[in-house]
Amino acid sequence: MRRLIGLLLAFILGVGLTTALAQKVKDAVVVDPDVHNVVLENKHVRVFEARAGGGAKSPMHSHPPFVLASLGSARVKLTLPDGSKQILDLRPGTVLWLENAEHSWELLAGNLHVIGVEVKSAHAAPTK
Secondary structure, eight states: OHHHHHHHHHHHHHHHHHHHHHHHHTBHHHHOTTTEEEEEEOSSEEEEEEEEESSOEEEEEEOOSEEEEEOSOEEEEEEOTTSOEEEEEEOTTOEEEESSOEEEEEEEEEEEEEEEEEEGGGGTSOOO
16 A cells, blocks of 8 residues: 555656646747847846748747847748647847747748847736
8 A cells, every 4th residue: 555655656746746837948048049049147037049041840838928129131930739720920129028938930031139038027927
């Protein structure tokens, strides 16, 4: 009986750790470190820079609520978790607020160069 309880406990802990790791792995900086790089992080924000060119692709990943500022010109095809696709045209000076974005993308034209500012306090704020 003790062995059965031990195995059950190990299974539950294993599932919990696997779920936590799966959620963390969706983080853009973890999933696609060649493109997404943290340039500053403190208790308030995490700032990342993303750069890509020449038909680059990024696997499915997520971002908490964040401000995106484009420094370059690029046309990007976004694929959402439900399979729908959107074209996003970025120009220098384009600024967007994105809530809990989850997507993969493919660079169709230009050179992607963006700065993202993830607002840590926005994680806990209820969406209205």
